Amino acid sequence: MQVTKLRANADGLVPAGAYFADIAAKLENMNMREAARREALDEEDRELEAIYRKRSMARAALGEWPAMM
Numbered sequence: 257m258q259v260t261k262l263r264a265n266a267d268g269l270v271p272a273g274a275y276f277a278d279i280a281a282k283l284e285n286m287n288m289r290e291a292a293r294r295e296a297l298d299e300e301d302r303e304l305e306a307i308y309r310k311r312s313m314a315r316a317a318l319g320e321w322p323a324m325m
Contacts, residue, residue: 270278
């Protein structure tokens with residue numbers, strides 16, 4: 257007779273291996289979504305920085321920088 261450890265799940269009791277495999281799959285999915293979200297935010301940061309630099313150069317060319325004290 258073989259004893260298998262069981263874990264509680266929404267569907268009832270499942271083998272521990274299947275329980276942890278399900279958790280690992282969910283974690284992997286969450287990590288992929290987070291990486292995609294982080295990449296989108298990084299791209300937005302790069303675009304905003306490019307706009308800022310372009311406008312800063314335009315102000316410098318027009319002499320609109322405030323006087324330094």
